[in-house]
Amino acid sequence: xxxxxxxxxxxxxxxxxxxxxxxxxxxxxxxxxxxxxxxxxxxxxxxxxxxxxxxxxxxxxxxxxxxxxxxxxxxxxxxxxxxxxxxxxxxxxxxxxxxxxx
Amino acid sequence: xxxxxxxxxxxxxxxxxxxxxxxxxxxxxxxxxxxxxxxxxxxxxxxxxxxxxxxxxxxxxxxxxxxxxxxxxxxxxxxxxxxxxxxxxxxxxxxxxxxxxx
DNA sequence: CATATACATCCATGGTTGTCAATATGTAAA
DNA sequence: TTTACATATTGACAACCATGGATGTATATG
Numbered sequence: 255x256x257x258x259x260x261x262x263x264x265x266x267x268x269x270x271x272x273x274x275x276x277x278x279x280x281x282x283x284x285x286x287x288x289x290x291x292x293x294x295x296x297x298x299x300x301x302x303x304x305x306x307x308x309x310x311x312x313x314x315x316x317x318x319x320x321x322x323x324x325x326x327x328x329x330x331x332x333x334x335x336x337x338x339x340x341x342x343x344x345x346x347x348x349x350x351x352x353x354x355x356x
Numbered sequence: 357x358x359x360x361x362x363x364x365x366x367x368x369x370x371x372x373x374x375x376x377x378x379x380x381x382x383x384x385x386x387x388x389x390x391x392x393x394x395x396x397x398x399x400x401x402x403x404x405x406x407x408x409x410x411x412x413x414x415x416x417x418x419x420x421x422x423x424x425x426x427x428x429x430x431x432x433x434x435x436x437x438x439x440x441x442x443x444x445x446x447x448x449x450x451x452x453x454x455x456x457x458x
Numbered sequence: 459c460a461t462a463t464a465c466a467t468c469c470a471t472g473g474t475t476g477t478c479a480a481t482a483t484g485t486a487a488a
Numbered sequence: 489t490t491t492a493c494a495t496a497t498t499g500a501c502a503a504c505c506a507t508g509g510a511t512g513t514a515t516a517t518g
Contacts, residue, residue, distance in 0.1 A: 257372045264370035267443070269476080270359045276443040286495065296478050301496055303476090312444070320485050320494045331444035335437060341369070341378040342414070342433035371506080388465065398508050403466055405506090422464045422515050 260337050266310035271295055272303050276326065279313065283325035362439050368412035373397055374405050378428065381415065385427035 266272060271293060278289055290300050304324060307313040312330045316323040368374060373395060380391055392402055406426060409415040414432045418425040 257375050260375060261370055261372050264366050265475095268363055268366035268370045270363050271476085273359050273362060273443055280443075280446050282446065287493095295476090297495070298479080298497080299477055305496085317495095322495065326444060326446045331440065331446075334440045334444060338433065338436045338440060341375055341382075342428060342436060344382050344384065344428045344433075367505095373506085389463095397506090399465070400467080400509080401507055407466085419465095424465065 260341075263310045263312065263334070263337065266306045266312055269303065269306075271299075272307055275303060275307065275324075276312070279324060279326045283316070283323045285321045285323050287321070289324070362443075365412045365414065365436070365439065368408045368414055371405065371408075373401075374409055377405060377409065377426075378414070381426060381428045385418070385425045387423045387425050389423070391426070 274293055275289060278284060278292060286297075286300060286304065289304075290297060293300060295303070304313065304315070304322075307324075308315055311333070312327055314325050314327045316325070376395055377391060380386060380394060388399075388402060388406065391406075392399060395402060397405070406415065406417070406424075409426075410417055413435070414429055416427050416429045418427070
């Protein structure tokens with residue numbers, strides 16, 4: 255739960271093609287070939303993107319014969335909400351910095 | 357509310373220094389000079405990071421004389437939660453793609 | 459006006475990232 | 489074992505990005 259880990263997750267989300275993949279996975283597991291039909295990228299590029307999503311823990315994979323099945327990781331949504339909460343909550347109370355110091 | 361806009365937001369969050377800024381802003385508005393004291397970056401670099409956070413709508417700014425006061429945008433938290441929800445929800449129901457097609 | 463302070467902008471540089479062609483790996487079928 | 493297919497890996501390249509020094513801009517003060 256370090257800044258570095260959170261950056262890794264946000265980086266994985268910071269790409270149009272990867273967000274498009276997540277949209278496609280919303281109605282359940284899909285194999286790479288199916289994703290490839292929809293997205294306008296080459297097969298190596300898709301493989302690259304899926305690796306980033308998996309490494310960040312956002313997407314799960316399941317190998318079945320020749321096919322790779324990808325799905326949204328079960329706990330990724332809750333984890334993301336927690337991360338958002340840890341950076342964007344703010345405690346009320348003025349702490350204007352410059353005025354008091356001069 | 358396009359993929360492009362969401363990518364912009366995630367990119368703004370995908371940096372250690374910018375996440376550190378958000379942590380510092382959690383107890384309220386702070387001016388750039390105060391942020392500069394804590395973070396190990398040069399003044400131009402901090403200015404660059406703050407611009408990205410502001411452009412993404414995550415941070416608000418308020419100019420007061422020579423000082424720039426930054427604060428976490430009031431609605432950024434809720435907006436982020438909505439974005440997360442729009443990409444990471446998943447509707448149950450099997451849609452295994454390869455099996456049915458062969 | 460001259461000076462000092464707080465911050466933004468410009469510019470150059472090194473590192474990172476998205477992309478695809480070529481190739482490798484692994485699996486299934488003939 | 490040969491062939492075909494699905495996916496991963498490698499290599500190369502262009503685009504993007506984080507960084508800081510130099511400089512510009514705006515504001516306050518003397």
